[in-house]
Amino acid sequence: MRVLIVEDDEVLARALRQALQHAGMVPDVCHDGHQAQVLGCVERYDAAVLDLGLPGQDGLSTLRHWREQGQHFSVLVLTARSRWSDKLDAFQAGADDYLTKPFLEDEVVTRLRVLHRRHQGRATPIVTVGPLRYDTIADRFQLDERHLTLTAQEQRILAHLIQRAGQVVSRADIAEHVYARDLDPDSNTLDVLIGRIRRKLSPHTLIHTERGRGYRLALKEDPDALA
Incomplete structure (x- = not known):
């Protein structure tokens, strides 16, 4: 599974990258919304882990652009924002799942695998x-x-x-x-x-x-x- 990690906290992004690599995934990392917007449209990803508070362009705008351009890979929003209104905005923009910080890296891996299975149209793992x-x-x-x-x-x-x-x-x-x-x-x-x-x-x-x-x-x- 090829995954785009969009996270401006470089320490956290590095930890996520290592966790996904250890789980057998192929992660790419970027740290700002504009770069993520481009990568999501020109590269082929199975999923993305997306922070909302990003420099350059916020995560919701990036997500909306992906969906408007017909990019249908699964998106797991990973953010410190825990209000229901933030979650609602993310799902309306096209997110497939939402996880608040702090989190367990194993949970990110598991959620990505579940999203990928759903995207493949399989009811069983x-x-x-x-x-x-x-x-x-x-x-x-x-x-x-x-x-x-x-x-x-x-x-x-x-x-x-x-x-x-x-x-x-x-x-x-x-x-x-x-x-x-x-x-x-x-x-x-x-x-x-x-x-x-x-x-x-x-x-x-x-x-x-x-x-x-x-x-x-x-x-x-x-x-x-x-x-």
Whole structure:
């Protein structure tokens, strides 16, 4: 999951970034509303953590601009403002959730995962493709009911693929959601990581290469998924 953190408190932003990275997410950070407005429209995010009191442009104006421009990624407002009127303004501007400071970092992670699951249209936190099972809240995989051990990058790639099970996912799309905005992976890196994941999913064949298009995670015997 790729997340934009918009927070002018650099210490807090750094702590959030570390917490999200530890949870297997890919966070970008900015500290003012104008930059956030641009990033939210030109980059592809799954969610944003947005403070309301920002320099340059306040969080509500930034959020309204995103929605007016057709950006529908989930937005978790994270602010010290606890009045009902502030919450109402945030929800009317297009927020999906609202959390007041102080907060637990684990709660931010959990709320982001729940928002992402809702955004994907899933009523359950468990995604299953044949023998592969993914708990979106705990961020854990099981294969044949056994815990699947993955590196951080392998975990992010497989999570991204299973969230889009049955769909072709381009290499560029995977790179955008797995690597930080300022990191340009080597052209062979994804091939190597996909190869490692495939070996760990053995003897099952779940990741299929669509030449010139990308990768698809699906059961081989499912003709609809592979059409």
